Amino acid sequence: MKAEQRGNASVSLQNPTLFNNTLHSPLSGALNGCLGSLDGACLEKLLLHCASALETNDVTLAQQVMWVLNNVASSVGDPNQRLASWFLRALISRASRVCPTAMNFNGSSTIQRRLMSVTELAGYVDLIPWHRFGFCASNSAILNAIQGFPRVHILDFSISHCMQWPTLIDTLAKRPEGPPSLRITVPSSRPPVPPLLNVSTEEVGLRLGNFAKFRDVPFEFRVFDNSSSPSTLGEVAKCKESPSFHFESLLAHLNPSTLNLRDDEALVINCQHWLRYLSDEQNGSPHGASLRDTFLDIIKGLNPQIIVVVDEDSDLSASSLTSRITTCFNYLWIPFDALETFLPKESCQRMECESDIGHKIENIISFEGFQRIERLESGIKLCQRMTNSGWVSIPFCEETVKEVKDLLDEHASGWGMKKEEDMLVLTWKGHNSVFATAWIPNGLED
Template identity: 80%
Template sequence: MKTELRGNPTPISLQEHPSLFNTPQSSLSGALKGCLGNLDGACIEKLLLHCASALESNDVTLAQQVMWVLNNVASSVGDPNQRLTSWFLRALISRASRVCPTAMNFNGSSTLQRRLMSVTELAGYVDLIPWHRFGFCASNSAIFKAIEGYPRVHILDFSISHCMQWPTLIDALAKRAEGPPSLRITVPFSGPPVPPLLNVSSEEVGLRLGNFAKFRDVPFEFNVIDDSSFSLSGEFISSESSCFHFESLLSKLNPSTLNLRDDEALVINCQNWLRYLPDEHKGSAQDASLRDAFLDIIKGLNPRIVVVVDEDSDLNVSSLTSRITTCFNYLWIPFDALETFLPKDSSQRIEYEADIGHKIENIIGFEGSQRIERLESGIKLSQRMKNAGFSSVPFCEETIREVKFLLDEHASGWGMKREDEMLVLTWKGHNSVFATAWVPSGFED
C-alpha cells in the first residue's frame, strides 16, 4: 500500500521522490523486521526512533529503509495512528533533506501552506474539541473572580487564538450584579506564525469585539501595541525565520507604552504563548532567557492576576529521539479525539490535523532558532512561575463547575482533574492542556 500524504491545502506527494522508498522490504535490519506485521502505535514509535537515530548518525541507507516501511503504514485518511504517522513521516523527510539533501533527493522546503481562516471558521475550529475552550473557560472564570468590584479592567492578551476568548467574558461582565466594568483589551503587534491564522487584521478583530461589547452595554476599548517595524496586515513571517519581534515587544511592555492606569485592574492572559518565547540564555548562564525576561517584566506591572494556559507536554528538549517519543504519545490525543465524531474523509478533520502537522514538522524537522515549538509541561511551567516570583491562585468551585459543564458538551472521553496548582484537561485519562492562575508573590489576597 503506497499512500500519498495529503496536507492542506497543498499535499506533498511521496511518489514524487521514489529514491526515498525504493528499498525492498527484505533488506530491513532484524530490528525493523520485528515490527512488520504488527504495526501498532508502539511499533510505529520504534520505527520513528530508528529513523531519527539513523538520521542523527548520517546512516542514509537505514533511514531510507525505515521510511519505506513508514510510508506503507502512513495514511492521511486511515486510523489515528496512520494519520499521525503520515505527519511524522513528512517531518522526518523534511529533516532528512537538511541532513543529506543530495542523497535524499528532496528539495527540503516545507510544503505546508497554512490557510487563513475567516472569523466564522475560527469559531468552528475552536469549538471542534475543547483544546482551546477549556483554557478559555478556566481563565475567564478566574479573571471574573479576580476583578470583582473593580470599575475598570485592562486585559493584556497574549494568545494565538485571536481574541476568541473574550466574547464569553464580555457576556458575563454584562450580567455582573454591580454592573459591567469599563473593559480595555490590549494585544501585541506580532505573534508566532502558527495555526490558527486569521484572514483579518488585529484592528478588525478589535472592531468586531467592540460591536459585540456595545450590543451588551459593556464600555470597551481595544488597543494594539504599536511597532513601526511590523506590519499589521495579517501577514506573518515564515517558520524558517527566527525573528519574531519578541525582543521589540518586550521593550514596549512598560506602564508608559501600555498607558496603565491606577484605577484599573490589570489582567495578564497567556494562552498557548509562552512556548514560543525563546528559552535560550544569551551570553552567560546568568543572563535571563526571553521567556524568563517576559515573566519578570509582567510581574513588574503588578497585575491583579496572571493566567497561563498551555499544552501539557515537555517538548523543550534538545534530544530528537526524546521529542519524537513525547510528541508521538502526546499528539495522538487530538487525532484520537477527532476519530470519535468525524468521518475519516471529513475536510474539517483533515484541515485540523494539518494544523497539528505544522507543529510536528517544526518539532521534528527543525533545530536551533528555527524550532519555535518549545513546549514545557505544566509542572515545569509552575516551577518557572515560582522561580520568577509568582504565587499560585487556586481555582474556585464555581470555575470547576463551569469547566465540567463545558466538557459535558463534548465526547465522554474528555475529563478534568486537579493537579497541584493546575486544572488539567484529560482525554481518556491522558493530560492534554493545563490551566494555572498566578499573582506576584506578596500580592495575594
C-alpha cells in the first residue's frame, strides 16, 4: 500500500526491526494472518488486540499492532479499510493521552471539521436516509397527534439544525381545515458534534420564518438559553451559541415558565439523535437518577401531546473498551458501506461524511468518564427505559409506514425498514441502523 493512501494519523516507529519482532510475538500467527488481508473480521481482531494492549498498559505490543494496522488500513480503501483507519486514529488519540512519553506519532489525532452552509447541510442530510428516516417517521406521527389543534408548540431537541421542519410546515399548509399556528422552541446550544453549521440558531429560525410566511403558516421561533427566559429573534445579542454544552444547566430551565407554555397549544417534544448525549450514570441528579431519566421525567411533567424519539440503534455504553470497539466497528460499518455504493473512493463529500463518523468513533474509543458523550443505547433498551419512566408507546400507522417506504425508494436498494413491536427501524442490508418511536405520558390515552 502506498504511503499517501494511508490515514492521516500514522504511527512513527523508531526501531526498524519492529516488524520482525511483531511476527515473532505471541500474536504472530494472528497478526501475520492479517497482513495483506482486507477482511473486516481480521481488522476488528487487530483493533481488539491493540485495545487490549492499551488496557493492560503494554505499550510495546500496542505500537506493534498499530504498525500493522497502519499498513492495512486506508482512508481511501474499501469500507472496512476506511473504517479501520478512523479506529486507528482514535486508538492513537487514546494512547497519546494515556502514555504520551512512551508513544511516538506522526500527525494530529484531533479531527477538525469545517462548518457547513445551510445548502451544504441540506445535501448532507439527503446523502443517506440516516436523518431523513427519522424526520419522515416523526413528522407523520406528529401530524396525527395534532389533528384538530389550532395551535401547536414544538419543543425541538436535535442535532440537525431544524432541517426537519420545512417538510412539516409544507404539509401543515395543505391541511384541509387550514394550517395551525406553529411555534418552535429550541435550546440556544447543542452538543458539540457534527453536523456543524456556519450560521447561528437565530438565523436558522429566520429562514424557517420566511418559509412559513411563504406557505401562509402562522409561525414563531423562540430560543431559550441556560441563563435567561426564552428570547425572540430580535434579541439575538442576548442568546449566543455556547461552545460547550451542559445538560445539567439545561434541565433546570425545562419548566412551563421558561418555555412559555400555553394551555391552548398542543405540546410536541421532538428528540432526534439527542438522548444519547445525556449521561446515563446515576449521579449528579436528584434521587440518584441519571440525567437521561431525569430529562424524561421533566418532559413527562410538561404533559406533551406526543414525544418522538429517534436515535441510532446500537448499544455503545459499555465500560469495557474492547466491548465498545466490537459493537462500534460492526455498527458503524453500515454508513461506510452505504457510501461505497454511490460515491467514488476519493470523493470529498464522502470523506467529509466519513470524518463526521470519525468524530463519533474518536469520542467512543478515545475518551472515558464525562469526556465520552456518545452513549448510545439500543432501541429495545430505550423502549424499556421509556416504559419504566411512565410513557406509553404509540404504534405508527400504515400511512406512516408507506411514507417511510416511499422515502427509502429514493435511496440505494440496500436500505429497508422493519417494525419491531411499536418501533420503526431503518436497516442496511438487514442490519439495524436507526430506530423511531412515539410516546405519550401514561394516562393521556384515557
